Amino acid sequence: MRAFNAELSKLFSLPGMWLAFVIGILAPPLLAILDSLAEKEDIIAGVSTRLSEVGFTGLGGGVQGIIILGVLAVSSEYLTESSESGGGNQITTSLTAVSSRLQFLLAKAGAVTVISVLLSILAIGTTVAATHLILGDYAPAFEASRLIGAVCYWTFTALLAFGMTVLTKSGIIPLAVLMINSSVVTISFLLTKVTKLAFYLPDMAGLDMFLSPSGGFHTPFTGGVIMFAWVTVLFLAAAIVFHRRDVAS
Template identity: 35%
Template sequence: MAAVAAELRKALTLPAALAGLAVAVLAPAALAVLYAAQGTAGSAAQAALDAAPMVTIGAIVLGVVAVSSEYGGGRQIAGTLAAMPRRRTVLAAKAATVAVLIAAAAAVAFPVALLAARLVGGTGPAPDDVVGRAAGTGVYAVLIGLIALAITTLTRNGIVPLIVLIANGSVVSVSFLLSLATPLALYLPDLAGMRMLAGDDRIAIDDALAPLPGGLVMAAWTAALLAVAAVVLGRRDA
């Protein structure tokens, strides 16, 4: 708990981490306003749901920065390991910190996006699965943030995982392209959890995994990557 508290204080003093939190909360609200103003969503709740996946961008930033900040010019990792020599404890504390911050941001992001969309318009009925999808988006964001943390621990550089994960989720999805060639791609972490983010009418892949099994597959990927990161962090030089 002391290590978690220390990592939490550290994260909240990082400008990049604060920027990630701001993106996680404000980006969905901005996009929800756009959807509501255009009238494409049909209701404020649908506009907020359609915009909610933007929280994952902030989650990726938080996951990357929590580790990459240790390997900057000042090599803060040396001081961190001097204060807490048990490296797996350090990684566990970082993972807990990232999970808590992302969960808190996601819990705030959807109500803010919903309020913003209602102020603009969108008076139609809310979808029946609004609560489940909002919660699913939060779970997905936490898992993708932890995946970002694990990959950054392996690379010791934040640029590559930041670019690859954000581009794969918002620009060109390599996982989606792979799914056109093989159904095994549906078990990649981002595609596996897709139905936690979007309803059936918002998914381009007909045979995507259902929310619960997809979430379990994504969680298994997350646990495996964190386990590999823990082993690598414990064995290599700081």
């Protein structure tokens, strides 16, 4: 519990974390507003086929903040100080403050999970408000089950970013891969055009918890289970590597 408190304290005292919060709270409603505006005429005319997705698309596409959170939680430990200051990094302090590496990693993952849930709830608030602002009475109903799906999707995404960064020790690769995949071109989505197996990728399966990119290929529950399986496997791999790795290497 102490290690968990320490991790929370670390995250909240890191300025980069506020960037994650700002993006996390603003990106989804912005996407939702754009989507709502694009669909508004069809929705009012009653011919929109995407009414149930409006708003949720913002939560599906606006995960950049949560990715930053997951990556930064780990990469900040490995950020090397300038050479004139001796070139140390925070991980040495962290691991001399908590003697068990597994405990350290679990505490950190726990802190990321808690903040992810909090951030996704805030994002849902801003997104629902933004959708109502644009569509007024025409705004779709936001069912609780799908909102819970969105919270799970955000949290799992943060944990995937977390696990990847433990393996790479630097935030650059996970940040580039996850950011590009979530915003510029959805590589996983393009892959689904090539092979049905791509529906088993974590982001595609996870989106099925509240959107349905696979067109009913997975139920929301199965989608969630598949994404959680990815999170678990990645975390186990990260834990094994982290346990064995020399800090100096």
